[in-house]
Amino acid sequence: LISFHIYSKLDARMLASQNIVIILCGNKKDLDADREVTFLEASRFAQENELMFLETSALTGENVEEAFVQCARKILNKIESGELDPERMGSGIQYGDAALRQLRSPRRAQPQGTQECGC
Template identity: 40%
Template structure:
């Protein structure tokens, strides 16, 4: 299990604490995205076994957020185990490789898994098309990713962990949405409170997420 910490700046107040899970099939670059965001580092790494854990404080000006990032294993044999890491999640990044249609289909499966675990709007979900630096080998177009995200009410962004392209922006966009919803719900900066992240004013009937 790996861990890295980011500390609030001088004089910063107590940060909100949110749990974020990285989901997707093997070799799509989940660990690379986490390492690039937390440590600004990129290197070839072995597949995650079980789960790796990182923390990072994100400064959003008036408030700061501490993201507890759970990087789950993508191999099929760990799929059932990874469901354990969903518990208590406030946000999820569904990651696929733009050079692999199969990984895009697997990301959609992970979304269905999330929908079985959470109420509508209970988690902030972003669809992330990684490895944008390999555009010549692209199998999933930007439009396909964006269209799927829009139909499912997901945030969407393409990234490159290798080139550090839109990695910070992706995590920051999720953090910003978490903060917006927390303030709307009137939540104080504490790590022990679950957010009711329903973007609609209607009741919390069981259905879909991300």
């Protein structure tokens, strides 16, 4: 990490949601000789503040996609566990267009005695 700048997790969680997923990306991993913050310092900071942490390099692309994948996976886990509810206003997340959401969601079971139109 060349430098270490972060907003307070309290600020982010107050403005968004207590269950917000925050990932600390230490960029410029390719400039290891110019580090100002050790991996251990950054990792410890992330752990103490309940942040995910990855070192990345925009130059080489190392861990850039992985940061997004891990963040998305953590959000999905929170949705599946019930910690986050995309249907609740203020949850910090939302689905895309409502019309598309209906197309993607599994069909609800049809009440007995009714038939689905085959048109």
